[in-house]
Amino acid sequence: MTATLEVAGLSTHFFTRAGVVKAVDGVSFSVQRGQVLGLVGESGSGKTVTGLSIMGLVDRPGRIVSGSIKLAGQELVGLSEKGWRTIRGRKIAMIFQDPMMTLNPVLRIDTQMIETVLAHADVSKDSARERCRQALSRVGIPSPDERLTAYPHQFSGGMRQRVAIAIALLHDPELIIADEPTTALDVTIQAQIIAQVQKLAAETGTAIVWVTHDLAVVSGLSDRLAVMYAGRIIEEGPTAEVLTQPHHPYTAGLLHSLPINNPRGQPLNQIPGSTPSLLRLPPGCPFGPRCTRKQHDCTQAMPPETQGANGVRLRCYHPVAREGAMA
């Protein structure tokens, strides 16, 4: 069975005056039908640019320089703008981080929904409206008829994100890219939204790439987890495996710094230093300068990708040892 999404060796670079920023550099992963992939990383790790690349929404001075993105076997890299338009919103939908900003403030909800239907389907305006009404009730918005004629500012943040999700679901896409869709919401709303998306994806078999910096969110949501650092995936595997037995020192450091894993009253554990500038990456492993397990070979070359046990892929010369065993 072909995977819904197959990304191989994707590199998206930004050609700025200061130099070439390799925001995404040789990223590979795949998502099966109905699966959720959690794409985790700090700000600037390239996770959002990865999502935008899959949507074909990378703007100048950035562009996809190499690699392949296949949606159910169809190659997307190199599509014309017109070709992309038939994919976007129909086969791949995207939900953005800030629901306050993603809906156009001066257009009514029905305008913004109906235009999405009409962009991809040759239907009458009435049946388009009916479809929008159903989509709204599907994401749990009460009295959808009334809400259709409202403006975005008349909705709360959580309701707006539901509207955005309803828009994303209008054409039953094969894939949804969710770029930190719950970051701007209250924790209770966050849980509702996640449950909603999970349910809808399970119903329709939609695959999801869930971009986030919040490990707690993806731990309960995703089937697989990919950890990004400085434009590369440094560890990828089944969620439970990555979270309970992190191999990469960065993943381990991230988990170690969660407040819940720290004893009360003690200073929180941190990863020393900060993410490197993508313009001036250190030689070898980009995490090297912050790594407690760094050795000489780490500064020589980027660690190659190795296939570990339990379906984990890893880029590290000196992975964290399993309990009681030597690496």
Place this chain on the structure above:
Amino acid sequence: MLAYILRRAGQSVFVVLTMAALVFVSVFAIGNPIDILLAPDADQIEREAAIVRLGLDKPMWEQFGVFLWNMLHGDLGRSFVHGSDAVHLILGRLPATLELAIVALVMAALIGVPLGIVAGLNSDSWIGRSVMTGSIIGFSLPNFWFGIMMILFFAVELQWLPSGGRGPTGTLFGLEFSLLNPAGWPNLVMPAMTLAIYKVSLVIRLAYAGTREAMLQDYVRFARAKGLSRSRIVGVHVLKNILIPIVTVLGLELGSMIAFAVVTETVFAWPGMGKLLIDSIARLDRPVIVAYLMIVVGMFALINLIVDILYSVLDPRVRITETAG
């Protein structure tokens, strides 16, 4: 919505009253019209008679009271010079200025908005750069010079358009409008263009800045992610957002175009209100000056009121917060 309009209208009335006091007092303080109106050899009896006839013997506050009372009845006094009703005198000239300003406004919007959007979408290319450079030229050219150059080129050299005057007009409700008579349109083109050139530049810059800002917003990215066409994104999502500041500014500019089209009207011998004002100032025709200023104040207050209401139509957020408050 109604409460909002009423409160907003109340503010406008207050502004008009304040301006009435200011205008009356300041005009009262300049010059003595008797010196200008009467022959230098007029004797004391003639002077006294004229002063009583014009109501200048009464104290200032009483004159102001009479002025306000009359204003409420639509009477802003009689011209010292023409002897006729000042308001009628000015309103008789209003249609000429009004249609000139409105044509200029439409030109500014129809030329400025598309050019500004194109420049904003292509800000890195030569198209965007040349539009923006052109707008700087439009800003810096003196109005009268542009008008004279147009006359030289289109009227004298090419002889395509008449050099001045109003041309044939059509009549509506007893008022004359060039717009109603196609034969009068050629006369309108150059004065309107001269009046519009600065506003075109202004609108270009507003539309340019608005477009550049809007294109970076998440809602544009989301619209693209929905698979919408570029024309739909620019023509609906971007345009509706950038129109808000443009409508505000154009509304204010319409007022200033009507009130201060003096230079353009002079260059093209356009028989509007501007020329009348200049003449009245030269002759110290106080009622006409005061009436002109009051009409301008009233007009500005009205235009601002309309702009604010339009604004709330365009931007639903204004509507809600204002009625809730």
